[in-house]
Amino acid sequence: MEPIINSKLADFKLEAYHNGNFKTITKKDTEGKWSVFFFYPADFTFVCPTELEDLANNYAKFQELGVEIYSVSADTHFVHKAWHDASESIKKIKYPMLADPTGVLGKAFGTWIEEAGLNYRGTFVVNPEGEIKIAEIHDNGIGRNADELLRNVEAAQFVAAHPNEVCPAKWKKGNVTLTPSIDLVGKI
Numbered sequence: 001m002e003p004i005i006n007s008k009l010a011d012f013k014l015e016a017y018h019n020g021n022f023k024t025i026t027k028k029d030t031e032g033k034w035s036v037f038f039f040y041p042a043d044f045t046f047v048c049p050t051e052l053e054d055l056a057n058n059y060a061k062f063q064e065l066g067v068e069i070y071s072v073s074a075d076t077h078f079v080h081k082a083w084h085d086a087s088e089s090i091k092k093i094k095y096p097m098l099a100d101p102t103g104v105l106g107k108a109f110g111t112w113i114e115e116a117g118l119n120y121r122g123t124f125v126v127n128p129e130g131e132i133k134i135a136e137i138h139d140n141g142i143g144r145n146a147d148e149l150l151r152n153v154e155a156a157q158f159v160a161a162h163p164n165e166v167c168p169a170k171w172k173k174g175n176v177t178l179t180p181s182i183d184l185v186g187k188i
Helices: 047-064 077-086 104-109 146-161
Strands: 013-018 021-026 034-039 067-073 097-099 121-126 132-138
Touching: 013 077, 034 047, 034 104, 034 146, 047 067, 047 146, 077 097, 104 121, 121 146, 132 146
Parallel strands: 034 067, 067 097
Antiparallel strands: 013 021, 013 097, 034 121, 121 132
């Protein structure tokens, strides 16, 4: 399996449900800005709405960082709209909900489960140059946390802006970073 970190975002063209409308989203829409691709198994399920609502509740924080969120499942854009109309949790979503019924994007990111026609829970942070900087895939029974994703995005953005520094464990925006050098070897 090829490493996905620092690989380029694959070309894609998918339908989406976004703010009451259907629209087409392509790779070109992601160029020049930070993006989060948030894969989940299916609409009208159990863990998925808790995660998507958590992202919706934190969406303004991601937007302040210049980050667009794209949720992705194998459901069609029609199903996304029906779920949005039926669920109080999903009505909160302001980010695009991508429809990937053939698994084109799921296969490109390595989340696609062929025999099920669904995705594993995958979270990917893509920089403005289209490079994947963070990749995390969970088994489908394990939900994710928007606060941790936000921290990871802040760390990725910090490292991008300060290429000679790194963020240690549990780093949060404003905390001390490290500058790798021979002087630190064996002293941490």
